[in-house]
Amino acid sequence: MTSSPTISPPGPRRSLLRRGSGARGAASGLEGNALALMISTASTGLLGLVFWTVAARGFPAAEVGRASAVISSATMLASLATLSLGGMFERFLPLTGHRTRSLIVAGYTVTSIAAVLFGAGFLVLGSQSVLHGTAEHVMFPAFVVILTMFGLQDFVLTGLRGARWVAVKNVSYAVVKLAAVALLAASGSATAIVLGWMIPALVGLLVINAVLFTRGLRGITGEPDLPPVRELRVYFGVTYLTSAVATATPLLLPLIVIGLLGAEANAVFNLVWTLTSGCVLLVGATTGAFVVEAVRDRAALRSLIRRFVRILALVAAAGMAVLILAAPVYLEIVGPEYAEFGPALARVLALALPATAVLMLYNSLARVLGRLKMLVVVQLVTASLVIGLSFPAVHAWGMVGVGWSFLIGESVAALVASVPLYRMLRSLRTDS
Structure with a gap:
């Protein structure tokens, strides 16, 4: 039996970006960078909800549902087109030295080509x-290219310990696209909503890259x-496979809803799913900061894990509160059809957040320690259950069935991941 592929964990590293000491240095650590990424995620998620609220009030429901399907499809294809280089940049960009610029350019080039192919x-x-x-x-292929490079740019900035610039970029983008969709509301077409999403992303991409x-x-x-090239290839192959599998769920769920229940139902689902995705992304926003700091300072890994667990628990609890308590109020404001069908779905999806936090912890620690083999199994379990159960669940319970399939998939995957997670934590205690 072959052993699981591993990446030799590095020791303490010098930051590639010159930083101050004292308060400024502390602010660039785990809590500082995690806070910046959470602010970015929370702000863009909130403004994203406002975006879809404005769209729901200014455009026909069918056009909103169609636009959300276009944007969701382009976004998920962009996630595939990054070829897992986002995780590679987070994990290894602090170690690239004078080759940093050329590697970033190569990453942009390769992922842009992939985006064109996926879009086509x-x-x-x-x-x-x-x-x-x-x-x-x-x-559409151009939309995929724009979103691919826009998303990869976040990982580049995070890998360079520039998380605060991720926040500045994404909050600015969210504000501009909100203004754009409000200005384009008179057209009443799905294309206007899509352009209001894409054009600000292109402008932000060009400005940040120039700086x-x-x-x-x-x-x-x-x-x-x-590390040696062979170890990098193993890391790339495993992380790309897991990323591709993980992308399948958010890509296919809106298509399942629009195919089985219609565009009007997808408008409601999209709003609740956007809110849920914002909570999941808020939990996941902390992982990049943890990986970067753990790579830089291997000796502090146990302390970083304890702090990371506290952050995950707090953020997951806050996300559950948002979905259970705040979502019904928000959906009531948006419109009666949203308030009728959305709250039940939001409550079920909220129950999945603790399992999501466990999966985030496992994923992050496996990336740092190079214990990658089981990541593929965990992602396959999640995607297979969520997607496979959605079809019968939607037929049985309507839109809420998607929530039940997501809850079951995340929970079973968290149970599977708990075994290798326990082994990694136990090995760290033994090594100390």
Whole structure:
């Protein structure tokens, strides 16, 4: 029996970006960077809800449902097109030295090509129920490219310990796209909603890259301190496979809803799913900061884990409160059809957040220690259960059935992950 592939964990590393000491240095650690990423996620999630609220009030429900399907499809294809380089940048960019600039450019180039291919493939295989009209078909691959590079940029900034710039970028983007959809409401078309989402992303991408390449990378020097190429290939292959499987769930669920229940039902589902995704992303926002800090300071790993667990627990509890208590009030404001069907779905999805937090802890620690093999199994369990159960669950219980399938999938996966997670934590206690 072969052993699980491992990446040799590094010891303490010097930051590639020059930082101050004292308060500024502390602010760039786990709590500081995690807080910046959570602020980014919470702000963009809240403003994203406002975006869809404005769209729901200013556009016909069918157009909102169609636009949400286009944006969801482009977003999930963009996640696939990043080729797991986001996780690679978080994990290894602090160790790339003078090759940092060239590796970032190479990452942008490769993922852009992948985005074009994924976008074109979607046009051939899966666009019939989502895209309407020649313009949307022509623009869709470009949408995937924009969102791919926009998302990868967050990982680049996080890997360079620039999480506060992630917050600035994403909050600014959320505000601008909100203004755009409000201005375009008179058109009443799904295309206007999609353009209000995509054009601000393109502008933000260009502005941040201009600053990054002219100023942000200027002081990075030193020799690369990367693991052997074989270990990097193993890490890349496993993380890409797990990322691809994880992407399947948010890509397919809106398509399942729109296919079985129609565009109007998908408008309601999209709003609740956006709120839930914001809570999940808020939990996940802390993982990048943990990975970067753990890679830099292996000696402090046990302390970092304790602090990370506290952060995960607090954020998951806050997310549950939002979905159970605040979501019904919000949906009542949006409209009667949203208030009728949305709260029950939100309550069921809230119950999955503790399991999601366990999965985030396992995923992050496995990436730091290089214990990657079981990640594939866990992701396959999650995606298979959530997607496979959604079809009969929707037929049996309607939209709420998607929530039950998500809860079951996340819970079973967390139980599976708890075994290797316990082994990793026990090995750290033994090694200390």
